[in-house]
Amino acid sequence: MKTKAVRLYGKNDLRLEEFELPPIKDDEILAQIISDSICMSSYKAAIQGEDHKRVPKDVSQNPVIIGHEFCGIILEVGDKWKHKFKPGMKFSIQPALNLKENPYAAPGYSFKYIGGSATHIIIPNEVMEQGCLLEYNGDAFFYGSLSEPMSCIIGAFKANYHTESGKYEHKMGIKEGGNMAILAGVGPMGLGAIDYALHADRKPKRLVVTDIDEARIKRAESLYRAEEARKNGVELIYVNTGTVSDPVKYLLDLTGGEGYDDVFVFAPVKAVVEQADKILAKDGCLNFFAGPTNPNFSAELNFYNVHYNSTHIVGTSGGNTEDMIDALRLMSEGRINPASMITHIGGLDCVVETTLHLPEIPGGKKLIYTNISMELTAISDFRKKGETSPLFAALADIVEKNNGLWCLEAERYLLENADKI
Incomplete structure (x- = not known):
């Protein structure tokens, strides 16, 4: 074949x-x-x-x-x-x-x-x-594709740990009912982490999500609303740290000065890592989730707090098979919807250009349907392209009915009507 x-x-x-x-x-x-x-x-x-x-x-x-x-x-x-x-x-x-x-x-x-x-x-x-x-027993193929990145997020949440004074035992997982921060957290993987934090079995009581891109923050707010979070027992707060004179103080004040039990860093930026270290609570766990391309990437950490406040750091790079099974189950149950990660759709013939220039392309996940021919297209551009293309006009109608998100109906329409590769 x-x-x-x-x-x-x-x-x-x-x-x-x-x-x-x-x-x-x-x-x-x-x-x-x-x-x-x-x-x-x-x-x-x-x-x-x-x-x-x-x-x-x-x-x-x-x-x-x-x-x-x-x-x-x-x-x-x-x-x-x-x-x-x-x-x-x-x-x-x-x-x-x-x-x-x-x-x-x-x-x-x-x-x-x-x-x-x-x-x-x-x-x-x-x-x-x-x-x-x-x-995979779901209907939409794209959820199956997103199960791997979601497994990485699930694995990260499981890899965090906490301790009890006087006991040499790591209690694995985020602190239930604790303060959590997701820094640089409105990219595609950050959105998945917000979704999981709000809908997993173990949840924080407060989730603070930061970024410096106001447009991406607004999109995150529209997808994961504070009202919805409250229904799940979580206080959800978004912060544009680029508009705050003293981000560390501002973030600490949101917890009444307690600090954060779990802090996830979603960008390999020295200043973000150091900010994460400074907002840790006693026994706080910093998870460096972002993967740097520079093998010499480093940042300063407060070792006084490591010694006296038992702060600690972990790094995760991918989930395991159990995490992926969990992701598939949660999606099939409708508890998480990682469609929010997806901002672009394309065919197999756009993969080379997209992959080689991925950091330069704004937005979130680039979803490829490998049996069709289609240039990489932002979902937000469907309506404009629909002015000259019946395919994109129909796709725009479908996703606009679904809060701007990619969905099963859109996938099926694309697979039936797009040019084959």
Whole structure:
């Protein structure tokens, strides 16, 4: 079977190509990808090429398919896995395989025939052996694509910990009923974190979300309202720290001077990290969620507080399979709706340009439907493009009825009416 896929050959070298997939082995699975969302991690892999930890050193001779936030349909199952998987099943994949022989190997970075930026793939035995091929029972494929980024958020919330004086025991998870801050928190992953904080089983009593982009703050406020948060027992406050003369004092005053039990940093900015450190409460946990591209990135921390106030720091980079299962469950139950992450839609033929210029493109997640041809388009531009395109006019009507968010109806209309790749 032929596939069309975006393959990485080296630094800044991505190519959309058509090539033949080999027949599957008895321990492999053939699948069709329907949707894939582009992650900043794919940009880092594309920029760093063979220097990236997950990318093979011989990638110039053996290119890999990029993309790891994907959802699709199983087409053919090798004999070894016929007892567990069937043709027609929808699936998502946890890319963090954690293989003993190569802990960095992951779909979307390391494999020749599996990655999200493709029409068709071969799922290797390692994925199934690690329990990383997950059945998806939802209707919209894009939710399956968003289960991976949501699993990263869920994993971060679980990775925070707190202690009790005199006991050598870490109590894992955010502090229930505590003060939480999400700094630089209205980007796509920050929005997912707000959603999860408001609707998970364990919630803070107060959630303060900061940023310096007023337009993005307003969008977040329209999606996650303070009134809705109160119904879930959470006081939700948005702060534009760019308009505050003393952000640290302002943020501390919101807690009556107590400080924050859990602080999440969603941008690799020195000043933001140091601000997070300064607002920690006693036994406060700072989670450095943002992944820097600079291996020498550093910031100052107050070690007096580490010693006397038991403040501490953790860093998380991805979730595990359990986290992804949790994400799929919460979405299928309608408890979280990460559609707020998505701001752009495109086809497979826009992946190369989008990935290589991802930091320069404003907005949130860029969702790709891999079997169609379509330039990357902001959802907010659908109406304007609809002046000359019936496709975009119809999509604009659909999303405007859904508070400006991408949805199942829009996905189905796009897949039925867009040009095929």
